[in-house]
Amino acid sequence: MVGMIRRVHKWHFLHLLSTCLVLSGIMVCWDKLSVIPYHYLGLGPSFKINSWTISREEACKFSDHHYLINHKDKCESDNVLLLLFVKSSPQNFARRQGVRLTWGNESYIESELGVSVKVLFVLGVHSQPESRRLIQSQLYQEDQKYHDLIQQSFIDSFHNLTTKLLLQFNWAHTHCSLAQFLMSTDDDMFIHMPNLVHYLQQVNQVGARDFWVGRVFINSGPVRYKSNKYYVSPQLYPWVTYPAYTGGAAYVVSRDVASRIHQASLTLNASIHIDDVFMGICALVIGVTPEAHDFFSGERKSPYHPCIYKQMITSHGHETDLQELWKKATSPEVQNVDSGFTGKLYCSLTKLRLLCSPFNLNTYPCKPSTIF
Numbered sequence: 001m002v003g004m005i006r007r008v009h010k011w012h013f014l015h016l017l018s019t020c021l022v023l024s025g026i027m028v029c030w031d032k033l034s035v036i037p038y039h040y041l042g043l044g045p046s047f048k049i050n051s052w053t054i055s056r057e058e059a060c061k062f063s064d065h066h067y068l069i070n071h072k073d074k075c076e077s078d079n080v081l082l083l084l085f086v087k088s089s090p091q092n093f094a095r096r097q098g099v100r101l102t103w104g105n106e107s108y109i110e111s112e113l114g115v116s117v118k119v120l121f122v123l124g125v126h127s128q129p130e131s132r133r134l135i136q137s138q139l140y141q142e143d144q145k146y147h148d149l150i151q152q153s154f155i156d157s158f159h160n161l162t163t164k165l166l167l168q169f170n171w172a173h174t175h176c177s178l179a180q181f182l183m184s185t186d187d188d189m190f191i192h193m194p195n196l197v198h199y200l201q202q203v204n205q206v207g208a209r210d211f212w213v214g215r216v217f218i219n220s221g222p223v224r225y226k227s228n229k230y231y232v233s234p235q236l237y238p239w240v241t242y243p244a245y246t247g248g249a250a251y252v253v254s255r256d257v258a259s260r261i262h263q264a265s266l267t268l269n270a271s272i273h274i275d276d277v278f279m280g281i282c283a284l285v286i287g288v289t290p291e292a293h294d295f296f297s298g299e300r301k302s303p304y305h306p307c308i309y310k311q312m313i314t315s316h317g318h319e320t321d322l323q324e325l326w327k328k329a330t331s332p333e334v335q336n337v338d339s340g341f342t343g344k345l346y347c348s349l350t351k352l353r354l355l356c357s358p359f360n361l362n363t364y365p366c367k368p369s370t371i372f
C-alpha cells in the first residue's frame, strides 16, 4: 500500500515536471511563435484583400484635404528621371535647409550628374493650434524663397502618415506622371545622390517595370503593446503578419507601379495609419513585390568610411551632420578607394570589420554580397 502511494506520487511528480517543462518552453518561445506567418500554416484567419476594398466615395474621404501650398508645374519638363518626395514636418526648417544644401540640390544633380530630379517637401499643418499661425507664415516665406513645398490641410502627425502617402501618389499621378521613378523619403535621411542616380540609370536600361526597391520587411507583424509607437489594434488589423513592404524611410518605385498604386488606393480603406504597411497592401492588390537593396540602410546611421560611401544609397538618422557627410561621401577620392587588387582587399576587410560588428547592426547587412 505504502509502495503504491509512492509510485503514484512519483508518477504525479513526473507528470507535473513534464507539464512545467512544456509550459515554460512555450513561454520562452512565445515571442518567436507570434511572428510565424500563421496564415501560411493555416492556423489563423487568412489575410483577405477583399476586406480592404471600399467604394470610391468612401475611399475619397481619406484624401479629401485641400492644398495650402502647391507647385503644379514643378514637373513640367518632360525628362524627369526621379520625382523625390521628402516627408517633412512644418517645424523642421533646419532639416529641410540641410537637404537643400546637400543631396536635395536640384542644380547640383543637373550639372554634375546630368539628370533631372525634382525634390519636393511634403507637409501637413502643425499639430499645435497655438503655434500653427506663426509656423504657417514662416512656411509661406520659406516657399517664396525655394518653391519646393507642397502642403495639405491635414494635421501633420505620425498617425496621419498614410494620408501623406496618398498625397504623394495623388500628386505624382496628377502633376508628374511621366517621371521615370518616384521616391519617398524622410527629412532625416542621407541619400547618396550620385550612387542612387547611377543605380536608377542602370535599372532604366533594362526597362523598369514592376520595380519597387528599398529595405524590405517580410513576415513582420503588428505590434500589440499599447504603449508602442507602432501599436495596431486587432480591430484595425486582425492578422498576424503584414504583407511584404519596404521601410517608409526610403523606397523607389517605377512609374508604372506609382500609377497602379494610385489606382489601387482609390478603392482601399486607408485607416491603417502606418504608411509603409498601407503601401504593402496596395502593392499586394496590384501584384507587385518589393526587391531588397543591401545599401538602403536600416534604422541606424551608416558607418563613416570611404569604402562604404562608394556603395551606400541611403543612411538613416542624420540631423546635424548632413553637410559634412555629403562633402566626404561625394569627394573624388572615394571613387578610387577600391580600385586595384589592394584597394579591393582593403575595402573588403574594412567592410567586414565595420558591417559585421555588433555596433553596426541595422545599418547594412553583413553578408558576402556587401563585403566582397
Ligand SMILES: *[C@@H]1O[C@H](CO)[C@@H](O)[C@H](O)[C@H]1NC(C)=O
Residues within 6 Å of the ligand: 100, 101, 102, 105, 106, 107, 108, 109, 111
Ligand atoms: C547647388 O549646386 C549648385 C551647383 O553645384 C551650386 O552652385 C549651388 O550653390 C548649390 N546650392 C546650394 C543651396 O547649396
Ligand SMILES: *[C@@H]1O[C@H](CO)[C@@H](O)[C@H](O)[C@H]1NC(C)=O
Residues within 6 Å of the ligand: 153, 154, 155, 156, 157, 159, 160
Ligand atoms: C489627421 O488629420 C485629420 C485632418 O486634419 C485630423 O482630423 C486628425 O485628427 C489627424 N489625426 C491625427 C492622429 O493626428
Ligand SMILES: *[C@@H]1O[C@H](CO)[C@@H](O)[C@H](O)[C@H]1NC(C)=O
Residues within 6 Å of the ligand: 054, 058, 235, 236, 237, 269, 270, 271
Ligand atoms: C475601414 O477600416 C476600419 C478598421 O477596420 C473600420 O473601422 C472602418 O469602418 C472601415 N471603413 C470603411 C469605409 O469601411
